[in-house]
Each structure stands twice: as C-alpha cells, then as structure tokens.
Amino acid sequence: MQIRLTVLGPRSGQSCDVLVTAPTGTALSAVAGAIAASAGTGQPARSGAAVALYAGTERLPANAVLGHPPLVDGAVVALQAPLGEPATQPSEHTPRLKVVGGPDAGGVHLLHGGQARVGRSAEADVPLDDPDVSRLHTVVTVDGDRMTVADLGSTNGTALDGLLVGQRPVPLHPGELLRVGASTLELQLPRQVGDDAGSPPPTGRTAVPDGEGHLQVAAVATPSPPSAEVQPAPTPHSGSRAMALARRLTSGRSAQARELQRLAEQARALRVRYPDPAEVLLAALGPGPRLWGRGAEHPDALTVRLGLADEPVPAVPVTVDLRDAGVLGLAGAAPQARAVARALVAQVAASHGPSALELVLLTSGEDLADEWAWLRWLPQCRPAQGQDCRLLLGLDPEQQQRRVAELTARVGGTAPRRPTVVVVDESSGRPVRGELTRLYERGAAAGVFVVQVTAEPERLSPTCGARAVLTGEVAAHLDVTLPDGTVVPEVVADGVSTTWAERFARALAPLREAEGPRPRSALPDSARLLDALDLALATPAKISARWAELPTTGGAATAVLGTAADGRCAVDLAQDGPHLLVGGAPGAGKTELLRSVAASLAAADRPDRLALVLIDGSGDGLWICTDLPHVCTYLGSTDPVRMRELAQALTAELNRREQVLGGRDFAAWQAERLLARSRDGAPAGGADGTGGPARTAGPRRPRPDPAPAAAREEPALPRLVVVVDDFDALVAPALGSPGRQSTGSVVRALDAVARRGARLGVHLVAATGRPERTSGGEVDEQAGLRIALRTDDPASSRLLVHVEDAAGVDESVPGRGYLRRPDGSVTPFQTGRVSGRIPRTATLRPTVVPLDWLRMGDPPTRRPVRELGNGPTDLALLASALQRAAESADALVPSPLV
Ligand SMILES: Nc1ncnc2c1ncn2[C@@H]1O[C@H](COP(=O)(O)OP(=O)(O)OP(=O)(O)O)[C@@H](O)[C@H]1O
Numbered sequence: 001m002q003i004r005l006t007v008l009g010p011r012s013g014q015s016c017d018v019l020v021t022a023p024t025g026t027a028l029s030a031v032a033g034a035i036a037a038s039a040g041t042g043q044p045a046r047s048g049a050a051v052a053l054y055a056g057t058e059r060l061p062a063n064a065v066l067g068h069p070p071l072v073d074g075a076v077v078a079l080q081a082p083l084g085e086p087a088t089q090p091s092e093h094t095p096r097l098k099v100v101g102g103p104d105a106g107g108v109h110l111l112h113g114g115q116a117r118v119g120r121s122a123e124a125d126v127p128l129d130d131p132d133v134s135r136l137h138t139v140v141t142v143d144g145d146r147m148t149v150a151d152l153g154s155t156n157g158t159a160l161d162g163l164l165v166g167q168r169p170v171p172l173h174p175g176e177l178l179r180v181g182a183s184t185l186e187l188q189l190p191r192q193v194g195d196d197a198g199s200p201p202p203t204g205r206t207a208v209p210d211g212e213g214h215l216q217v218a219a220v221a222t223p224s225p226p227s228a229e230v231q232p233a234p235t236p237h238s239g240s241r242a243m244a245l246a247r248r249l250t251s252g253r254s255a256q257a258r259e260l261q262r263l264a265e266q267a268r269a270l271r272v273r274y275p276d277p278a279e280v281l282l283a284a285l286g287p288g289p290r291l292w293g294r295g296a297e298h299p300d301a302l303t304v305r306l307g308l309a310d311e312p313v314p315a316v317p318v319t320v321d322l323r324d325a326g327v328l329g330l331a332g333a334a335p336q337a338r339a340v341a342r343a344l345v346a347q348v349a350a351s352h353g354p355s356a357l358e359l360v361l362l363t364s365g366e367d368l369a370d371e372w373a374w375l376r377w378l379p380q381c382r383p384a385q386g387q388d389c390r391l392l393l394g395l396d397p398e399q400q401q402r403r404v405a406e407l408t409a410r411v412g413g414t415a416p417r418r419p420t421v422v423v424v425d426e427s428s429g430r431p432v433r434g435e436l437t438r439l440y441e442r443g444a445a446a447g448v449f450v451v452q453v454t455a456e457p458e459r460l461s462p463t464c465g466a467r468a469v470l471t472g473e474v475a476a477h478l479d480v481t482l483p484d485g486t487v488v489p490e491v492v493a494d495g496v497s498t499t500w501a502e503r504f505a506r507a508l509a510p511l512r513e514a515e516g517p518r519p520r521s522a523l524p525d526s527a528r529l530l531d532a533l534d535l536a537l538a539t540p541a542k543i544s545a546r547w548a549e550l551p552t553t554g555g556a557a558t559a560v561l562g563t564a565a566d567g568r569c570a571v572d573l574a575q576d577g578p579h580l581l582v583g584g585a586p587g588a589g590k591t592e593l594l595r596s597v598a599a600s601l602a603a604a605d606r607p608d609r610l611a612l613v614l615i616d617g618s619g620d621g622l623w624i625c626t627d628l629p630h631v632c633t634y635l636g637s638t639d640p641v642r643m644r645e646l647a648q649a650l651t652a653e654l655n656r657r658e659q660v661l662g663g664r665d666f667a668a669w670q671a672e673r674l675l676a677r678s679r680d681g682a683p684a685g686g687a688d689g690t691g692g693p694a695r696t697a698g699p700r701r702p703r704p705d706p707a708p709a710a711a712r713e714e715p716a717l718p719r720l721v722v723v724v725d726d727f728d729a730l731v732a733p734a735l736g737s738p739g740r741q742s743t744g745s746v747v748r749a750l751d752a753v754a755r756r757g758a759r760l761g762v763h764l765v766a767a768t769g770r771p772e773r774t775s776g777g778e779v780d781e782q783a784g785l786r787i788a789l790r791t792d793d794p795a796s797s798r799l800l801v802h803v804e805d806a807a808g809v810d811e812s813v814p815g816r817g818y819l820r821r822p823d824g825s826v827t828p829f830q831t832g833r834v835s836g837r838i839p840r841t842a843t844l845r846p847t848v849v850p851l852d853w854l855r856m857g858d859p860p861t862r863r864p865v866r867e868l869g870n871g872p873t874d875l876a877l878l879a880s881a882l883q884r885a886a887e888s889a890d891a892l893v894p895s896p897l898v
Contacts, residue, residue, distance in 0.1 A: 001026075001067045001525065002812055003213035004377075004509070004851060008078040009039040017376075017853065021812075022066050022846035024211055024525075028053065029062035034848035039079055057082040066846075067213040074377045074509025095147065095174070095189050097126060097140060098278035101308045101315070102183030103339060103476050103495040104129040106277030106346075106504075111142045111187075117152065118180055129497060131474040132156050132181030138165075140172060140187070147172045147187060156181055162314050175268070177315055182476040182492050184308060184315060186278075205287045207511065212525075216514035217287055219353075260313060267316045274305040274317040277343050277496050280350045284507040292353030292513065301352070302419060302449060304328075304344045306468050306480055307493040318491045322348075322421065322451075324483040325465035326444035331457040332470025332478075334427045338371055339495030340468070340478070341423060341453045345375070346496060346504050348421055353513045354379040358418050360403055362394040362432045363425035369395050369854055371498055372425070376853050377505035379512065385417060386585070386793040386807040393857035397433040403857065404434025410446045411438060417447055417794075425453040437461075468493075525813050527563040529596045529832030530874050533603055538877055540884035547606050547889060557610065557719050557763060560600040561593065561787075561819065562832035569819065569829035570600075571785050573721065573765075574667070576821055578758035579782050583771040583800040584789030589815035589831055590767040591621035593789065594725050596834045597765050598622070599878055601721055602630040607886050611718045611894035615646070615746070617726030618737070624835060625723075627879035629886045632894040635746075636739075637729065642898065643742035647749035649897040653720070654752055657760040660717055666761030669717070718894055720762045722753055727766040728773045751778035758782075771799040789817040789831075801826055811860060834875045 001024050008015045018038045020031055032051040053060045055070040055077055064071060076083065097116065099107040109116065109126045116125040121135035128137075134154035141148045148169035151158040158165040159179040160172065172178070178185040207215035275283070275290065283290040294301045302322040308315045320328055330337055330344075348357060359380040361372055375381050381391045387406050394400035410417060422439070424432050440463040443450060454460055457469045467481040470493065478491040496504075530536050535543070557573040559580075571580065580597070584590050598612055607630040614622040615635045626634045635646045661669050724730070730747050733740040753764050755778055766783075768774040772795070788806035790813075791797040797806035801820040805828070809816045815831030886893065 001212045003067060003071065003073045003075070005035070005071070006074075006076045007035055007039040008076060008083065010080040014039065017851040019849045019851050020066060020846065021849070024067060026066045026846050027062065028060055028064040028066060028071065030846045031066065031848050032062070034846075035077065036079055038848055038850055052080050054078040054082045057084060065211070067211050068209055069215070071213075072209070072215060072510035073213045074506040076506070093189070095142060095187060098186050098188055098276070099126075099128065100177070100184050100186045100271070100276035100278055101492055101494055102128070102130055102181070103336060103474075103493065104183065104497055105343065105494045106281050106496040106500045108278050108281060111140065111147075113142050116140045116142070118185065119152070126185075128180070128183050130181045130183045130476070132476065133183060134181075137180050138178070140178075141169060149178060154180070179314075182474075184492070186276075205289060205291060207287055208514070210512075213510060214512045215510045217291065217353075217511050218514045219292075263313045267313050270317050271308075271315060273300065274303070274319050275347075275350075276305070277346065277494055277500070280343075280346055281500065281504050281507075283350045284504050287507075287511060291350060291511075292356070294351040295353075295356050296419065301356075302348065302421070304347050305494060306340070306344070307478055307491040309488055309491045311490075318478075318480055318488050320466045320468075320480070320482065322449040323444070325449070327440050327450045327452055327461055327464045327466075329457075329460035329464035329467040330451060330453045330470075331455070331460055331467070333455060335371070336470055336474075336476065336493070336495060337427050337453050337455070338368075338425065339497065340470070340493045341425065341451060342371075342374075342498070342501045343494045343496045344451055345421070345423060346501060349378050349380055349505075349508060352380070352419075354382070354384065355513055356418060358384070358392065358420040360392040360394070360407065360420060360422040361425070362400050362403060362422065362434075363428075364396070364400075364430035364432065365428045368425055368428050372423075373853050374498060374501040374505040376856060377502075377509035379508060384808045386791060386796075388792070388859040389857045390860050391853075391856040394432065394434070395854055395857055399857035400433040402859075404432075404436060404439065407443065407448050408435055408438050410448060411442045419447045419449065422448060422450045423453065424450055426459065427453045427455045429455060437463075523565055523816070523828060523830050524563060525830070526815070527830045527832045528836070528874065529560065529562065529599060529834040530878065532560050532562055532568050532832040533600055535603060535878065535881075538603075538881040540881050540888060543603065543881055543885035544889055546603075547885065547891075550605060557601060557721065558604045559597045559765075560604075560832065561596065562815065562830050564827050564829040569827060571819070571821075573601075573763040573785070574719070577763055577783075577785050579754055579764040579766070579779065580785040580787065581774075581780060581783035581800070582765070582767040582787040582789065582817075583774075583791065583796065584767075584769070584787075584806070584817070585792045585796075586769060587811070587814060588789035588791070588809075589817070590769065590789060591619075591725050592815060592833060592835060593787070593817070593831045594622060594723050594765060594767055595625055595875060596832050598625045598628060598631075598721075598723050599834045599875055600832075602628045602882055603878065605719070606889060606891040607718075607882075607893055608891040609718050611720050613646075613650070613720065613722045613897060615722065615724045615730075615750075617724060617743075618729035618734075619726065621725050622723060624873070624875060625879075627876060627883075629879070629883045629891075629893055633897045635898075637726075637743070638738040640739050640742035643739050644745050645898045647742070647745035650722070650749040651752055653897060654756050654760055654762065657717065657762070658756075661760065665759055666717075666719070670761075717761065722750070722762065722764050724750060724764065724766040726769060727779065728768040728770040731768075731777065732770070732773045747777075754778045754782040771796045775799050784822040786820040787817050788820075789815070834878070835873050837873050 002021045004017055004019055006015055006017050016039055036051045095111045097109045097111055099105050117136050118126040118138040119136035120133045136152050137154040138158045139150050139152055149165055149172040150169040151165050151167050161176050172187055174187050174189050205217055207217050210216055282288050303319050305317045305319045307318055309318050322328060330341055357380050361375055376391055383389055383392055394403040426432055440461045452461055465483045468478045471477050471479055478493045480488045480491050558570055560568055560570045562569050582590050582593055610630055611632045612630045613633045614625055614631055616622050616637055618637050620636055730743045733743045753762050757763055766779050774780055786801050788797045788800035790809035791806045794804035794807040797804045801818045803826055806818050817829060819827045819829055
C-alpha cells in the first residue's frame with residue numbers, strides 16, 4: 001500500500017510531501033518517527049513514540065491505520081500541534097454564501113448567523129482577491145430564517161440581481177445573484193444543492209475506503225443531462241445571438257419583460273448545467289453527485305465554462321467544447337491567466353473520472369511549477385498508459401520532450417485512448433520544448449486537446465480553435481472567440497486561487513472509480529508462492545506424500561503462478577500449453593515469475609518424472625533455481641561454446657525422444673510403459689517403479705534402478721521443461737555481448753522445441769522484455785499460454801495477451817499480470833513470490849520517502865523491494881525440502897544434457 005502525505009513541520013510554513021509504503025493494515029506508530037524525521041525535526045527516524053501527529057485539529061492515535069481515513073492519499077498531517085481551529089460543525093440548515101464567478105471564485109462560506117462582511121481586506125469574513133472590491137464592501141446578515149444584504153459604502157457598489165443595493169439592508173433570497181466588484185456571490189441553502197434542473201438529490205456519493213489509501217466511488221449511472229438542459233435555450237456561448245433576439249422584441253413592454261424573464265430562467269438553467277467553481281469544489285469535497293459524471297458519450301464532455309456574460313440577461317455562462325476547439329488559447333497577464341486556466345482544469349477534473357480523462361502539464365520555471373503544484377494530487381495526472389514517469393508532467397526540457405513525444409506518438413495511431421487535456425503554460429515567456437506544432441494541428445483527431453496559456457495574444461498558436469483574451473485594467477474580463485467564429489466580449493472570467501486549487505485537488509487525491517464486478521482490489525499487492533502451493537511449511541514428508549498421490553502416467557505439468565481474484569492461479573503445460581510466453585517491461589517481475597514456475601513445477605512432480613533446463617539469455621537470474629533437484633542443466637549467456645553445445649544437445653534430445661516414442665504421443669507412451677511394468681509386477685509409485693512410501697532422507701546420490709527387466713530396458717523419459725529468461729536478448733543480442741555469436745543456434749534449438757515439443761513431452765517457458773522483437777517467431781506462435789506483466793505501452797500488452805490492460809498495471813505492484821489461456825479467457829493474477837525472505841507472518845518493512853514534485857515527470861528509479869531479515873529465501877527452503885524428498889523417494893536426479 002502506498003499513500004502520499006504532506007507533513008507540516010512544527011514551525012509554520014515548513015512542509016514536505018512523503019511517500020509512505022507499508023503493508024496493508026500497518027499502524028501509524030510504525031512510521032511516525034520516520035514522518036517526523038522527514039519534516040526536518042532532527043528527530044531520529046526510529047523514535048516514533050513521542051511524536052504527536054494531527055489530522056486537522058484531531059490528534060491521531062498511535063494505532064490509527066495507514067490507508068484508512070483520515071490517513072489516505074493526499075492527507076495533511078501536522079507535527080506536534082493541531083492544524084487550525086476546531087470548526088463549528090454546520091447544521092443541515094446552515095446557509096452558505098458561494099462565490100460563483102469572478103477572479104477569486106470557488107469559495108464556499110458557511111453563514112452561522114450574525115454578520116458576514118465581504119471585502120478585499122484580510123479582516124473580511126468572506127475575503128475576495130478582486131481588485132474591484134473594496135476592503136469591506138458588503139455585509140450579509142443572517143437572523144434566524146431572515147437574510148439581508150447591505151452595501152458598506154463601497155467604491156463600486158453592490159447589486160442584487162441587477163438592482164443596486166444601498167446601505168439599508170434589503171432581503172436576500174437563495175438563488176439571487178449578488179454582484180460585488182467583478183465577483184458574483186450566491187446564497188444557497190443546503191437542501192438546494194443540486195435541486196435545480198432535476199439533478200440527483202444532494203445526498204452525495206458513497207466513497208468506500210479500500211484500506212489501501214483510497215476511497216472507491218461508484219460510477220454514475222447514465223450520463224443523461226438534467227431536464228432543464230433539453231429545453232431550447234440560448235446556448236451559453238450564444239451571447240450575441242441572445243442579444244439580437246432581445247433587440248428583436250418589439251411587441252410592447254410586457255412581452256419584452258416576459259421574454260427577459262424567460263431568458264433569465266434559461267441562464268439560470270445553464271448555470272446549473274455548467275457549474276461554477278464553488279459547485280466544482282463541493283462536488284469534489286462531497287464527493288457530490290456531479291463528480292466524474294461525464295463520460296465520453298456525455299453531451300457536455302470536455303466542455304468548460306470560461307465565465308459569465310451579462311448579455312442579454314445577467315450571468316449567462318460562456319462555454320467552450322474542447323472537442324470543437326481542439327486548441328483553446330488563453331492569453332493575458334499572469335497571474336489572472338493562470339487563475340482562469342486553473343478553473344478550467346479543475347472543471348474537467350471534477351466532471352471526468354480518471355478512466356475518461358488524462359491531464360498533462362507542460363510548463364517551465366519553478367515559479368510556474370509552484371502555481372501548478374496542486375496538480376500532483378489529481379488522479380487524472382497519473383500515468384495509466386505506460387508513460388515513463390510518476391506524474392504526467394513536463395517541468396523541464398527533458399520531461400517536456402518525453403511527454404510531447406508520448407503524445408505525438410498517439411497522433412496517427414489507432415489505439416483507443418482516454419481523451420487527454422494538455423495544459424501548455426508559456427505565460428512566463430519560456431517556451432515549452434518538443435514538437436508541439438504537430439500536437440496543435442493533429443492532436444484533436446487523436447483525442448489530445450490543448451489549453452495553451454500565454455502572456456500575449458500574438459503568441460497563441462494559429463491553430464487555436466477558440467481564444468479567450470484577458471482585457472481591462474485588472475484583466476478580469478475575457479474577449480472570447482468561439483469555435484464557430486462568434487465573438488463574446490466582456491465575459492467576467494472565472495478564476496480560482498492556488499489555495500482553492502490545492503484544496504480541490506487534495507479532495508480528489510484518494511478517490512478512485514470503483515470497478516465493476518471484478519474489483520482489482522480483490523487481488524493482493526503481493527503473494528507468497530509457498531502459500532499458493534499450500535506449502536507454507538515445506539517439509540520433505542509433505543512433499544513426498546504429495547508425489548506419492550500422483551497418477552503415474554507422467555500426466556500433468558502443473559505450474560502454480562500465484563493468486564487470482566478467486567483463489568490460486570495455475571496452468572497445466574501438458575493440457576493448456578504446450579508452451580508459456582511471459583512478457584513485460586523491465587522490473588515487471590518476469591524473472592521472479594520464471595523462478596516461481598520452476599519451483600512450483602518441481603513441487604508438483606518427482607525429478608525422475610519432470611526435469612528442468614534453465615537458460616539465462618542475459619544475466620544470471622535463474623541461477624538461484626539450480627538448487628532444485630529437478631534442474632539437469634543450467635546455461636548462462638556468456639560462454640559461446642557451451643551455448644552451441646546445449647543447442648545441439650537440445651535438438652539431439654528431441655530426436656532421441658522421436659525415436660523412443662516411435663510415433664506415439666508422450667502421454668500415451670507413458671501409459672503403455674506403466675502397463676508393461678505393472679504386468680511385470682513392479683510397484684506403481686514412480687515412473688521407474690521406485691516410488692512407494694517415503695523413507696528417511698539420505699545423501700543426494702543416484703540409486704541403482706531396481707525396476708524389473710521390461711521397464712529397466714526402457715530409457716528414462718521425464719517430461720522436460722526448458723525455462724528461458726531474457727529470450728529477447730537471444731533473439732536480438734546486444735552488440736558486444738559475450739555469447740552473441742552463438743545465440744542464433746540456441747534460438748534455432750528453442751524454435752525446434754516450440755515446434756516439436758508438444759508431442760515429445762518437452763515444454764518451453766520463455767520470458768521476453770521486448771515482445772515486439774520476439775513476436776511472430778516460432779516461440780511466440782506456439783505459446784498457447786501467454787502472460788503480460790506490466791508493459792510499457794498498450795501495444796506490447798496487446799501483442800502478449802490481446803488486451804491492453806497490462807499497460808495500466810501500477811509500477812508499485814511487481815508481479816501483477818494477465819494470463820491468457822488458449823480459450824481466449826484472460827485472468828488477472830498476482831505472481832507468488834518465491835525468492836523473497838518473507839516469513840509467514842511478516843511482510844515488507846514500511847518506508848517513508850520524501851517526494852519532489854519537480855522530479856515526478858522523470859522516469860522513476862526502480863528500487864529493489866526491501867525484505868525483512870537475512871534468512872534463507874523461500875526458494876532455498878523449498879529446494880532443500882525437495883532434495884530430501886527426492887532422495888527418500890529414490891527418485892533419480894535427471895542427467896545433464898551437456
Ligand atoms: N511477484 C513479486 N512480488 C514481489 N516483488 C516482486 C515480484 N516480482 C518481482 N518483484 C520485485 O521486483 C524486482 C524486479 O523483478 P524481476 O527482476 O523479476 O523483474 P524483470 O521483469 O525480470 O526485470 P528485468 O527485465 O529488468 O530483468 C525484483 O527485485 C523484486 O524485488
């Protein structure tokens with residue numbers, strides 16, 4: 001389990017982000033010391049006892065469980081002192097004042113009774129960073145059920161639904177719009193949230209903790225627009241059309257008033273349909289019914305609201321559909337332009353879940369990076385398509401080039417991908433590196449939409465399908481050019497502060513879309529092979545008893561891979577294979593899976609009935625399996641002479657088997673041999689008639705074959721499994737690799753095994769790190785069983801298992817994979833680990849690592865998983881028990897091929 005926390009040091013202003021990795025169910029006390037040390041307290045990481053940690057104003061108990069609320073992804077913990085003052089709990093009747101438009105929009109202020117002063121001053125109860133607002137501008141008074149508003153002698157005045165308000169209080173009703181400076185406020189009673197326009201009741205959505213640091217949010221049913229949306233309405237971006245309509249009203253004052261009334265109603269419905277920043281925040285905090293409600297099919301997918309226009313009636317939302325625009329250009333002085341860009345990004349992140357949207361940020365300069373740092377909490381910024389980074393960020397030239405290359409690779413591709421919104425912020429004047437023109441010109445066709453932010457309108461790309469240019473002395477208004485060429489002037493822009501954005505994004509950080517009937521969380525993040533084999537106590541007696549129960553026809557070659565959602569995940573090479581191909585990115589867990597396959601095959605049958613040949617195409621990852629008594633031959637990739645010898649020996653073994661079997665199938669031959677032996681009166685415990693009850697283990701040595709004459713004359717013919725790691729390094733050897741000259745002969749021998757092995761009782765289990773290089777070869781073609789562990793891209797996953805899911809596997813879960821069987825079924829599973837030193841009751845040691853947001857766009861460094869203790873590995877324990885079981889069963893160790 002991994003969660004990201006922000007730790008606030010005891011001195012205010014000092015904070016850092018940390019990544020906490022711990023086994024599920026770990027108590028806070030296990031990492032409290034390390035958390036304190038990471039915040040620079042000078043405290044040694046191990047002394048966790050005296051550390052007081054707070055979530056808000058609540059002190060966290062030492063036994064608080066990591067991964068459960070409040071300790072979920074994105075949480076803030078304060079060291080030694082509570083964070084803020086205890087808040088007065090809102091009752092269900094507490095009204096709230098929302099800032100629904102303007103340069104500092106998005107605020108939601110609870111009105112507990114008495115006076116709430118609105119103004120630019122820090123003393124104001126509702127502070128607004130709006131230059132057109134006076135220090136103390138307006139006062140809203142709550143007296144029981146009665147609410148009033150009065151101007152406080154402001155410079156620019158206060159208006160309520162278009163009518164000026166003086167210093168004498170006037171009644172304020174829910175839904176009325178209060179204009180102060182460039183800001184618009186609205187009073188809301190709790191029961192009203194979502195009431196309008198038939199949207200779901202304000203019950204919020206269930207967010208179920210998964211104990212892994214996340215809250216699962218159930219999917220929204222069908223993306224039907226609220227009923228008000230289907231009325232014929234002035235589209236919000238048709239401000240000028242609506243103006244013309246109003247001008248055409250000639251039939252007297254009452255008709256004109258009625259028409260204006262109708263337009264005002266429609267504007268109100270549109271404000272519900274395209275929510276203001278305050279509603280966006282409430283959707284995230286709830287989580288509310290509108291969160292992640294727009295999928296690809298939704299009529300308003302990727303439609304963003306830029307602000308409010310006052311023609312022909314006040315407060316008509318002006319929106320742009322990014323699918324029409326392709327590139328939306330936003331130009332104007334910082335920080336206003338960035339405040340508007342933040343509001344746009346927050347809207348799409350609130351309305352589209354991570355399965356429907358990917359967000360990428362490209363910008364330069366640390367100041368800008370700080371302004372966008374809130375993005376690090378958004379689930380939509382996490383790479384889910386195999387991108388080589390922890391977050392989809394391009395904050396320096398190298399990261400930018402990587403991100404742009406990943407995005408342009410999609411242009412012209414056919415793979416269906418979730419839509420992507422790319423923010424290119426060049427408002428500091430520093431250009432973003434990479435081939436952006438291609439993206440601007442052709443990105444939309446591949447589902448990549450861009451929001452370009454610049455300081456000057458001239459710097460906007462000519463490909464912008466829509467433009468919004470900040471105007472006016474304090475840059476609070478936008479001149480908007482829509483994709484159809486319509487110009488809407490004087491739009492009061494929606495802007496949000498970085499503080500607002502941080503709060504919004506942290507609320508989203510732990511949320512995940514609950515999956516359907518096959519929840520991914522049903523799979524553990526790690527599994528132990530010995531548990532899956534039911535050999536947690538791997539004693540020789542237990543193994544001997546297991547072997548003694550086997551049928552003696554040389555039948556199964558069962559390899560337990562690990563754990564699937566419904567229990568053990570296993571394959572039978574004899575029935576489902578004959579061969580197994582494993583693929584995955586570096587570090588995905590291929591070598592470990594091959595070790596587990598070798599170990600579980602060995603546990604499944606006696607060494608005289610099942611032999612293993614191990615080949616490392618590069619490195620020596622399989623060497624540690626040579627303690628298994630079933631291993632007759634090991635080959636590394638550095639000795640060209642031995643490689644050629646083994647290639648010849650493998651082919652010779654195939655030929656020998658052809659001869660011995662005399663045209664019969666391996667299983668049929670074994671059955672006949674057994675029959676012959678039982679006619680001779682030999683016991684039926686083992687393939688050579690040497691089975692029977694387990695005896696006390698003796699030294700590991702070949703025993704004289706006591707089989708009767710008929711069987712003794714037959715040559716030994718165990719099932720043979722050839723396990724090959726880094727097969728791609730044999731197919732396409734690196735320049736200068738020592739065994740390069742002999743790899744061709746080994747590959748040809750393996751091809752022969754792939755082609756001829758099925759009938760001869762010879763199987764191949766091969767791992768490839770580059771499926772594109774090995775695809776189409778004999779080994780690939782003949783592999784009926786196929787596994788994709790985490791892949792770098794969807795195409796590799798498709799090559800391996802015909803689905804793209806393996807590209808979405810999180811890097812933090814090595815060994816997670818998808819198994820495809822010959823019948824086309826695909827099963828997710830977690831590889832059972834066998835080379836770990838993981839005692840039955842213990843797991844991985846919890847760690848706390850500082851996170852640097854500027855480096856999250858870099859390729860991640862791969863750290864080996866730390867293990868507990870330095871005792872023997874599970875593999876060593878199993879191998880020793882197998883050796884003793886083989887000796888006590890008098891099972892002959894197979895002879896080496898070379
Ligand atoms: N099933 C697993 N459970 C837990 N940890 C695992 C598992 N498989 C692999 N790992 C961890 O991931 C690391 C990488 O695994 P492994 O070497 O098997 O990957 P690989 O795909 O063979 O990588 P490469 O192609 O770079 O050799 C290992 O050091 C191990 O710590």
